Amino acid sequence: MSPAIFLAGLCVGVFILQWISQLISRRQQAKTWGCKPAHRAPGTIGIAPFYRLTKAFREKRWIELIADEYARYGTTHKQALLGKDYITTIEPDNVKAILATQFNDFCLGVRHAQFYPLLGDGVFTLDGAGWTHARGLLRPQFSREQVADLSMLNDHISHLVNLVPQDRSVFDVQQLFFMLTLDSATHFLFGESVGCMLPPSQTSGVLQNSAVGNAKGFAHSFELAQGCIRDRVIAQNLYWFINPQGFKDANRKVHEVIDHYVHIALESKRKADSTDGRYIFLRALAAETDDPKLLRDSMLNILLAGRDTTASLLSSTFFYLARHQKVWTRLRGEILKEFGDDTQAEITHASLKNIRYLRYVLNEALRLQPPVPVNFRVATQDTSLPVGGGEDGQSPIFVKKGQQVYYSVFAMHRRTDLWGEDASIFRPERWEENAKHGWEYLPFNGGPRICLGQQYALNEASYTVVRLMQHFDTLENADPHPRTEPIKLSNLTMSHELGVPIRLYSTKQAL
Ligand code: HEM
Numbered sequence: 001m002s003p004a005i006f007l008a009g010l011c012v013g014v015f016i017l018q019w020i021s022q023l024i025s026r027r028q029q030a031k032t033w034g035c036k037p038a039h040r041a042p043g044t045i046g047i048a049p050f051y052r053l054t055k056a057f058r059e060k061r062w063i064e065l066i067a068d069e070y071a072r073y074g075t076t077h078k079q080a081l082l083g084k085d086y087i088t089t090i091e092p093d094n095v096k097a098i099l100a101t102q103f104n105d106f107c108l109g110v111r112h113a114q115f116y117p118l119l120g121d122g123v124f125t126l127d128g129a130g131w132t133h134a135r136g137l138l139r140p141q142f143s144r145e146q147v148a149d150l151s152m153l154n155d156h157i158s159h160l161v162n163l164v165p166q167d168r169s170v171f172d173v174q175q176l177f178f179m180l181t182l183d184s185a186t187h188f189l190f191g192e193s194v195g196c197m198l199p200p201s202q203t204s205g206v207l208q209n210s211a212v213g214n215a216k217g218f219a220h221s222f223e224l225a226q227g228c229i230r231d232r233v234i235a236q237n238l239y240w241f242i243n244p245q246g247f248k249d250a251n252r253k254v255h256e257v258i259d260h261y262v263h264i265a266l267e268s269k270r271k272a273d274s275t276d277g278r279y280i281f282l283r284a285l286a287a288e289t290d291d292p293k294l295l296r297d298s299m300l301n302i303l304l305a306g307r308d309t310t311a312s313l314l315s316s317t318f319f320y321l322a323r324h325q326k327v328w329t330r331l332r333g334e335i336l337k338e339f340g341d342d343t344q345a346e347i348t349h350a351s352l353k354n355i356r357y358l359r360y361v362l363n364e365a366l367r368l369q370p371p372v373p374v375n376f377r378v379a380t381q382d383t384s385l386p387v388g389g390g391e392d393g394q395s396p397i398f399v400k401k402g403q404q405v406y407y408s409v410f411a412m413h414r415r416t417d418l419w420g421e422d423a424s425i426f427r428p429e430r431w432e433e434n435a436k437h438g439w440e441y442l443p444f445n446g447g448p449r450i451c452l453g454q455q456y457a458l459n460e461a462s463y464t465v466v467r468l469m470q471h472f473d474t475l476e477n478a479d480p481h482p483r484t485e486p487i488k489l490s491n492l493t494m495s496h497e498l499g500v501p502i503r504l505y506s507t508k509q510a511l
Pocket residue numbers: 123124135301302305306307309310313370371372375443444445448449450451452453454456457458
């Protein structure tokens with residue numbers, strides 16, 4: 001036998017021995033933890049599930065497909081997908097373990113690499129010490145009164161109202177909400193809105209001096225980059241395959257715009273001329289660091305995390321309100337009772353809280369259409385999850401290092417055993433009967449990585465609904481398709497594939 005063959009044989013032998021010894025030690029560990037096997041979906045390699053999933057992606061019904069699989073194979077089960085085994089669960093106890101009680105046993109996996117070209121190193125993409133630092137830098141900005149300062153939204157809502165057709169014709173309110181949240185988020189973050197609801201002639205100097213040229217150009221580049229990131233997320237470990245020139249160009253253009261704002265903030269800090277009293281997120285952050293890349297990455301992480309999600313919540317709220325006239329009427333009644341119909345009357349965070357029913361309507365839209373419907377984590381070490389094992393699914397299950405664990409908030413929010421037989425029906429009154437929910441209700445995630453912008457988002461959505469209800473007394477569903485559930489298109493967050501076509505007008509206003 002030649003030395004080369006001997007060496008190769010030795011390597012293979014050592015590898016097999018290590019593999020067997022790891023298998024045995026994992027079995028022993030699983031036994032010590034009381035783990036039992038999880039239910040398995042049929043198939044060992046997972047070609048058929050992969051085909052089903054890609055087909056469902058094309059048909060924009062993959063979120064529903066995953067929900068159906070829980071009904072078929074159990075609320076926690078294992079499935080093979082192209083030779084890789086993953087665990088998927090909608091058990092609140094397991095989700096709580098992943099996100100909170102066993103936080104350090106899980107990480108984001110390849111998310112950082114998938115998002116890096118656009119987002120760099122930020123709170124949304126980092127794990128470990130980097131994440132702790134990024135979150136620590138941002139958290140104080142979200143606990144400030146500024147998050148509750150709603151006055152800056154007023155102009156943006158007026159721009160939105162101006163874009164609602166005066167002649168009562170049909171329009172897609174989702175498109176307007178995506179513009180609204182881009183304008184308001186950039187205003188909140190940079191102190192100046194990109195103004196995509198305004199005529200191009202009113203575009204800010206920062207945009208005119210950059211490659212995007214105007215607000216629509218910025219929105220286009222940002223959305224294009226997000227679309228590529230979505231494809232990289234779907235490609236999982238093969239994300240690096242997806243790196244077209246268009247993606248690189250879009251990232252460069254977006255970075256150029258943000259860098260302009262960062263430059264202005266750092267200059268104003270250097271000259272100490274930031275005393276005009278206005279709160280600007282970026283300026284407040286620049287007080288903590290001079291690092292332009294850290295500032296750019298932080299801004300982009302928040303813009304990405306906060307813009308589409310809030311637009312999605314508003315779109316879903318109007319999707320359901322247009323189909324539930326009783327809810328529209330009751331909510332509008334309560335809003336007018338509290339604020340009257342003066343669209344200039346002051347609205348505060350505290351006064352919004354007085355309208356409980358508004359919160360219930362938003363809760364219900366977030367329950368049925370959570371903007372982040374499916375998520376996953378990767379095990380950082382061998383560990384276990386509390387339920388899903390054995391015949392009755394009540395025993396712990398073993399999770400090996402590197403294993404992906406998926407959870408669908410969308411499916412968990414529709415479990416009839418948790419929410420009642422009418423779980424898939426839009427009924428805000430259910431929150432009146434039971435306003436408190438635990439880990440079975442998770443639109444904003446939970447644990448140490450809970451959404452930083454939750455209060456900001458709820459304030460913005462509430463304020464928008466109030467102002468629109470003050471302006472308009474009539475909302476009509478104008479969807480040509482008779483459907484009670486939207487067709488979902490998950491970019492990075494959920495949106496409505498066919499838009500949300502409505503008519504919105506005031507009967508007091510003559511045609
Ligand atoms: C209805 C609107 C929103 C929903 C449903 C939502 C939901 C979520 C969810 C589910 C996560 C966890 C993602 C993960 O860990 O995998 C998250 C994280 C985050 N959200 Fe939101 N979000 C919303 C609005 C906002 C807004 C308006 C902002 C900022 C202005 C924001 C900032 C963030 C940040 C910075 C994180 C990362 C937190 C971390 O990993 O430590 N979100 N959000």
